[in-house]
Amino acid sequence: EVQLVESGGGLAQPGGSLRLSCTASGFAFASYAMNWVRQAPGKGLEWVSTISGSVGGTYYADSVKGRFTISRDNSKNTLYLQMNNLRAEDTAVYSCAKARSPSIPYFDSWGQGALVTVSS
């Protein structure tokens, strides 16, 4: 069974930083693209970032480009999202999601999410 468990959420001040982690199990982690998707309170889904499997190519939403960095440690089955220069509009539940197949970004398994609140 695929399991994805996020950690690292919390309260940050505007301009501050947080690092999210997502620990994966139940599948060949290194073979799959992994993703971060966020959902602001009461709002819809917003794709944030994707990292490919072993090659590690990365993609970002314009809203986070230059501020967020996605990375992975395949030896630890862990996905990361380093978030710098946080803004109030980054407040959301951040979920990691597994791609349905190694290189195709549809999301077939999701974690329960980590709440990030950006406020002074």
Place this chain on the structure above:
Amino acid sequence: EIMLTQSPATLSLSPGEGATLSCRASQSVASYLAWYQQKPGQAPRLLIYDASNRATDIPARFSGSGSGTDFTLTISSLEPEDFAVYYCQQRNNWPLTFGGGTKVEIK
């Protein structure tokens, strides 16, 4: 960036009725479109990928159609557990984008 517009925003139906949800893209996404279902407090669930393929363990009452810019998710006969919010998502171009969602509520 490809914009996905979902309509209607809310659909009020009774169990047993059929539902038709629309997703329109601002430019062609070929057949590279997925549909997700999200219930309150839960993670989204992949229903349909590549416009018309049901994901694993998705009941046959869910079907998808369309290509290019116009897509439809059809639920043939609503079960009580189908009342939820539905999102479309395209993977034809980066950045990936989601539609704003359609809420299917009990009438």
